Amino acid sequence: MPKPQNAMTIFQLLEKSNCRQCGEKTCMAFAGAVFMGHRPLSECPRLDRYIIEAHSDTFQNLDGVEQNRDDCLEHLKSLIKDIDLQAATVRTGGRCENDRLIIKVMGKDFAITRNGSISTDIHINPWVTAPFFNYVLYGKGIDPTGHWRSFRELTGGRERYPLFQKRCEEQMKQVADSYTELFDDVVQMFSGKQVDPQFQSDISVVFYPLPKLPIMACYWLPEEGMQSSLNVFFDQTADKNLDIGSIFSLGAGLAQMFTRVALRHGFRVVS
Ligand code: SF4
Structure with a gap:
């Protein structure tokens, strides 16, 4: 099957109900994200499996978008x-x-x-x-201000937040729950730094995936019947220096990297 020439080809496969279950405002926005390689086709929960499978050779890779991403x-x-x-x-x-x-x-x-x-x-x-x-x-090249914002507070972040939470914050939390030295190790490996705990967290670490795009992970340990939690924050300038799709990729990529570090150290990440 030929690869799609534009987002409209992908849009034609969708339900076109704009139900927002995928986290995008419209089916067209979802089609655009798939075409750009930011989202896999399989993340439209309304799409029949057989359609996804029928297009598996069009969007060939784990997430079905490698070819688009290469383009x-x-x-x-x-x-x-x-x-x-x-x-x-x-x-x-x-x-x-x-x-x-x-x-x-x-x-x-x-x-x-x-x-x-x-x-x-x-x-x-x-x-x-x-x-x-x-x-x-x-990128606009605006220097970070030290004022932290959650992903959903960034321009375009609200719609994507449910998926960001799943792909980034939940995944990092699962790693941190299983592998308690995670933060010390990744700080050393990737030139991060421990900072004074922010937002009453127990651990706060800052990484620089790009020089003017710091990412801060805050981890709250479990206590008295309360589960642990983890939130990721960006400088308030982040959406001026990078588009929201790329910010999403950095957060999700960081979570994948943490998972790999944990596995390399012999920790099984419990999900
Ligand atoms: S979940 Fe599927 S049908 Fe609903 S808005 Fe997203 S792409 Fe459209």
Whole structure:
């Protein structure tokens, strides 16, 4: 089956009821998110399984969107050659060396060349690549203010919050519940920092997936019949420096990374 040429092809598969159960305001918005590679088709709960299966070779990967994501990345890459490298260096909080823009991603150097190639000392995670390009191309470069906001308070975050909660906050909480040294270990591995506990949490840690896009995870330990909880916060400038789809990807990617660290340390994450 040929891959979709535009979001309308995906929209035609949907119920078109705009029921919002997927967290998007409309079926068209959901179709756009699938086309851009931000959402898998299977996340429309109203879609029959047989339709998803029938399109499994159109959207081929775990989440059914790898091909679309590759196309989007190629497009973003092609735009890099036109950027003003010096201005981008200032805007992104990076540095310029040998005609390459170098940006710290989780404390590690990510270098990008004029032709859009990325080189780094660490494995390039797909969840960071598209946000990285969007940050370089479209970020406003506003310095963080230290005023924290939840995902749902960011522009466009409210509709996506149920899914963000599931993919990011719940997943991180499950890891933290199973693996108590998680925060010490990930802080060391990824140049994060423990900060004074915020919002009356027991543990607060801040990471920098991108220089001007800090993410803070706050964890509340279980106590007297109350379950543990975990919330993730962003600086109030986050939605100026990155689009909400990319912010979603960073949060969900961070949760995946925490899960992998726990598994590497032999912890089974109980969900
Ligand atoms: S859940 Fe499906 S039918 Fe409902 S708004 Fe989302 S895409 Fe449309």
